[in-house]
Amino acid sequence: MSGSTDRLQLALAAEHAAVYAYGVIGAQLTGEELGWARAADLAHRQQRDALSDLITAAGATPAPAAPAYRLPKPVTDRAGAVVLAVDVETRAAAVWRSAIGELTGPGREVALDALVGAAVRGAQWRSVASPGKPPTVAWPGT
Amino acid sequence: MPSATRRVRSVTPPVLTRRHVLAGLVAAGATGALTGCGLVDPGPAVPAVAADPLESLVVEKQALVDLYDASIAAHADLAERLRPLREAHREHRDALLELLDAQRRAVLARGTPPVPGPTASAPAASTDRTAALRALRTAERTAAARSRAACLAVTDGRGAASVAERVTVLGCISAAEASHEVALA
Numbered sequence: 001m002s003g004s005t006d007r008l009q010l011a012l013a014a015e016h017a018a019v020y021a022y023g024v025i026g027a028q029l030t031g032e033e034l035g036w037a038r039a040a041d042l043a044h045r046q047q048r049d050a051l052s053d054l055i056t057a058a059g060a061t062p063a064p065a066a067p068a069y070r071l072p073k074p075v076t077d078r079a080g081a082v083v084l085a086v087d088v089e090t091r092a093a094a095v096w097r098s099a100i101g102e103l104t105g106p107g108r109e110v111a112l113d114a115l116v117g118a119a120v121r122g123a124q125w126r127s128v129a130s131p132g133k134p135p136t137v138a139w140p141g142t
Numbered sequence: 143m144p145s146a147t148r149r150v151r152s153v154t155p156p157v158l159t160r161r162h163v164l165a166g167l168v169a170a171g172a173t174g175a176l177t178g179c180g181l182v183d184p185g186p187a188v189p190a191v192a193a194d195p196l197e198s199l200v201v202e203k204q205a206l207v208d209l210y211d212a213s214i215a216a217h218a219d220l221a222e223r224l225r226p227l228r229e230a231h232r233e234h235r236d237a238l239l240e241l242l243d244a245q246r247r248a249v250l251a252r253g254t255p256p257v258p259g260p261t262a263s264a265p266a267a268s269t270d271r272t273a274a275l276r277a278l279r280t281a282e283r284t285a286a287a288r289s290r291a292a293c294l295a296v297t298d299g300r301g302a303a304s305v306a307e308r309v310t311v312l313g314c315i316s317a318a319e320a321s322h323e324v325a326l327a
Contacts, residue, residue: 093317097310097313097314100293100309100310100313101304101305101306101307101309101310101313102306103309108293108294108309109294111313112290112293112294112313112316112317115313115314115316115317116286116290116316116317116320118317119317119318119320119321120317120320120321120323120324122321123321123322123324123325124324127324127325134223134226134325135321135324135325136226136227136230136318136321136322136324136325137230137318137321138226138229138230138233138234138318139233139314139318140314140317140318140321141314141317142314
């Protein structure tokens with residue numbers, strides 16, 4: 001169980017970072033894109049909470065969020081915000097992809113929902129970050 | 143060795159099918175025993191390796207590839223959008239084949255026509271652009287739900303693949319299919 005708990009902690013760290021990032025992202029967006037950012041923020045908060053429950057149920061202590069996270073680049077405008085959103089969802093898909101194989105029962109379902117959500121949001125953000133390019137990837141998380 | 147009951151139950155034809163793949167599965171039922179290593183004769187018409195639930199997903203991915211082929215042929219202006227999605231389904235089909243036991247894989251391969259192309263049972267795409275896109279979205283939604291169910295249902299590894307591999311491949315396929323709706327909007 002400890003191997004899968006480690007992977008859950010990694011996924012939890014990514015979810016904490018995603019919640020932080022969406023605070024920064026949302027501040028630069030308006031209209032429909034702001035709506036996407038708010039929905040994504042909520043989804044990542046729910047995944048964070050579901051993960052904390054799974055880690056607790058496995059007898060471990062969920063790692064807390066850091067006070068702040070270093071972003072790959074400073075985000076000062078809409079273009080930077082959507083690029084960061086693509087990055088957040090790509091990373092989320094990767095951590096969930098690496099966790100899902102070790103999980104069974106409700107844990108696997110949480111991971112699957114998170115992987116699907118990250119793939120869908122990733123495609124959504126890519127469609128506005130790089131219009132005209134294919135927004136989807138054949139293997140989310142790779 | 144799986145029990146005889148399990149073998150019988152497992153040869154149920156897949157829901158979505160093309161004639162040639164189904165023919166391959168039927169042929170397996172008839173000839174599979176010949177390739178078994180038989181100190182103990184399993185009896186005639188029993189496959190040496192039980193059918194795998196993922197086989198129907200392989201058939202389904204091929205049906206999606208066919209639907210995209212038909213849609214691209216009918217709507218040249220959609221080709222650029224649709225090709226990457228078709229390619230993803232091809233990759234998914236091949237990855238699922240890799241998860242199968244080698245013998246079952248050979249069975250499915252035997253059912254594949256030597257020359258790829260539309261067959262009598264190949265799907266038709268609507269000549270109306272909006273309707274064609276809607277049909278693809280519906281097909282993707284159905285596929286994502288089936289891949290999801292298959293991912294959650296994995297309890298044992300087969301062939302060379304472990305449980306973790308099967309779960310990961312199926313989870314990624316389900317996620318990719320769900321994301322295709324964004325490109326089809």
